Amino acid sequence: MTDSPMVRFDKVTKRYGPLTVLDSLDLDIARGEKVAIIGPSGSGKTTVLRMLMTLEAIDGGVIYVDGEPLTHMERNGKLVPADKAHIRRVRAKIGMVFQSFNLFPHMTAMQNCIEAPTTVLGMKRREAEARAAELLDMVGLSAKKDHYPSQLSGGQQQRVAIARALAMRPKIMLFDEVTSALDPELVGEVLQVIRRLGEEHDLTMLMVTHQMGFAKEFADRACFFYQGKICEQGEPKSFFSNPQNERTRQFLRAVLEAG
Amino acid sequence: MWDWAYTFEILPKLGWAAITTIQATLIGFVIAATLGLALALTRIAVPATAWIISVFVELIRSTPLLIQIFFIYFVGPSFGIVLDAFTAGVLAIGVHYAAYCSEVYRAGFDNIPRGQWEASTALNLSTWTTFRDIIIPQIIPPIVPALGNYLVALFKETPLLSAIAVLELMQTAKIMGSETFRYTEPMTLVGLFFLAMSLVSAALIRATETAIRRRMIR
Numbered sequence: 001m002t003d004s005p006m007v008r009f010d011k012v013t014k015r016y017g018p019l020t021v022l023d024s025l026d027l028d029i030a031r032g033e034k035v036a037i038i039g040p041s042g043s044g045k046t047t048v049l050r051m052l053m054t055l056e057a058i059d060g061g062v063i064y065v066d067g068e069p070l071t072h073m074e075r076n077g078k079l080v081p082a083d084k085a086h087i088r089r090v091r092a093k094i095g096m097v098f099q100s101f102n103l104f105p106h107m108t109a110m111q112n113c114i115e116a117p118t119t120v121l122g123m124k125r126r127e128a129e130a131r132a133a134e135l136l137d138m139v140g141l142s143a144k145k146d147h148y149p150s151q152l153s154g155g156q157q158q159r160v161a162i163a164r165a166l167a168m169r170p171k172i173m174l175f176d177e178v179t180s181a182l183d184p185e186l187v188g189e190v191l192q193v194i195r196r197l198g199e200e201h202d203l204t205m206l207m208v209t210h211q212m213g214f215a216k217e218f219a220d221r222a223c224f225f226y227q228g229k230i231c232e233q234g235e236p237k238s239f240f241s242n243p244q245n246e247r248t249r250q251f252l253r254a255v256l257e258a259g
Numbered sequence: 260m261w262d263w264a265y266t267f268e269i270l271p272k273l274g275w276a277a278i279t280t281i282q283a284t285l286i287g288f289v290i291a292a293t294l295g296l297a298l299a300l301t302r303i304a305v306p307a308t309a310w311i312i313s314v315f316v317e318l319i320r321s322t323p324l325l326i327q328i329f330f331i332y333f334v335g336p337s338f339g340i341v342l343d344a345f346t347a348g349v350l351a352i353g354v355h356y357a358a359y360c361s362e363v364y365r366a367g368f369d370n371i372p373r374g375q376w377e378a379s380t381a382l383n384l385s386t387w388t389t390f391r392d393i394i395i396p397q398i399i400p401p402i403v404p405a406l407g408n409y410l411v412a413l414f415k416e417t418p419l420l421s422a423i424a425v426l427e428l429m430q431t432a433k434i435m436g437s438e439t440f441r442y443t444e445p446m447t448l449v450g451l452f453f454l455a456m457s458l459v460s461a462a463l464i465r466a467t468e469t470a471i472r473r474r475m476i477r
Contacts, residue, residue: 095381098378104393105397119385120382120388161378
């Protein structure tokens with residue numbers, strides 16, 4: 001299965017009532033590839049991540065993860081909508097970091113990081129703590145492991161959230177506008193952690209971002225979403241310096257002016 | 260007017276009856292708190308049950324507790340459910356307040372940000388673990404005051420059990436009155452007992468609230 005893409009969206013459609021948010025999306029993401037998803041709000045870019053994390057049901061098509069269907073399962077040679085157990089098994093390969101951190105407020109940074117490993121993976125508490133300590137160290141928060149989220153800055157909370165997601169050893173990491181809720185001076189420390197992740201780990205990463213500079217330097221590919229479709233995609237250097245599509249050009253111009 | 264000798268004579272007996280009142284309160288509240296939570300959880304976990312739970316809750320809240328007590332105690336046997344007075348009465352009180360508590364829990368659940376559920380999904384926590392470790396620990400602290408108010412309210416409704424002759428405080432006082440034709444002392448003592456216990460409970464609930472808030476702020 002190693003030749004299959006890590007993630008494949010096969011004609012995936014998502015609607016909210018009469019509104020089609022994603023229209024028959026085809027998208028393959030290779031193993032270890034880092035994809036930046038950009039686009040105006042309402043373009044469906046966050047929905048891509050949310051569907052992959054199974055936070056949103058899809059209305060058409062199939063999503064494959066690591067060579068097997070996520071949203072569906074095979075029964076008698078046919079694909080039928082997946083049941084809960086199947087979704088949980090395949091979903092275990094995916095981790096996600098949210099715009100609003102979503103740390104568990106009643107747990108310390110350490111507790112946030114060991115909750116899922118102990119309850120889902122069945123790890124021994126000591127083993128989970130050792131692993132979490134390593135991860136918190138990697139995100140530069142060893143000293144804050146016994147702090148509660150309310151005692152941490154936004155940037156620190158987001159770094160804990162990254163450590164928490166990594167503690168489940170995902171193959172794919174999703175970053176949903178992870179710096180959008182941060183004060184400008186805290187953005188750097190979070191991007192630094194993501195950059196390090198990209199260098200040191202063999203993770204497939206999808207990130208929805210407004211940090212064009214970061215996307216350009218970090219990603220292997222940039223995808224520009226517009227009205228539920230991929231309007232343009234390509235290798236970031238040429239994508240950002242020489243966009244082919246008029247919509248892309250307009251968007252990049254607007255973002256750079258604001259930026 | 261006030262007979263101290265009589266007062267001291269009835270005091271021990273009322274003391275025993277007070278134990279029954281407190282037992283009824285505690286057991287009734289345990290039923291109310293757990294059944295209320297079960298109702299609220301079922302409503303979320305199995306959305307198809309939401310309407311029937313709403314009907315049940317509305318039915319309970321819109322009819323007097325006294326009728327519900329009578330119903331379980333006197334009508335129950337026609338359906339083969341024969342309970343002694345204490346059990347029937349406590350069950351009625353517990354179920355009655357469970358309806359109120361379930362709404363408190365529901366408001367608690369509604370106040371949990373969607374992101375908490377989503378983070379739980381992203382970490383692949385099971386539904387059970389999500390409730391046990393993530394959601395319930397977060398809904399309890401803010402609803403302690405509301406649950407505490409229902410505890411005190413429930414306590415003050417236990418005299419209704421005298422209607423089916425449970426020997427709690429009120430019933431005991433009534434019997435004393437009818438035996439001696441002296442109502443002043445027993446009724447006053449019962450009233451004072453309820454006043455004292457309500458004040459103590461209210462203070463305890465406030466202390467719990469403060470303790471929780473201190474823990475939350477950290």
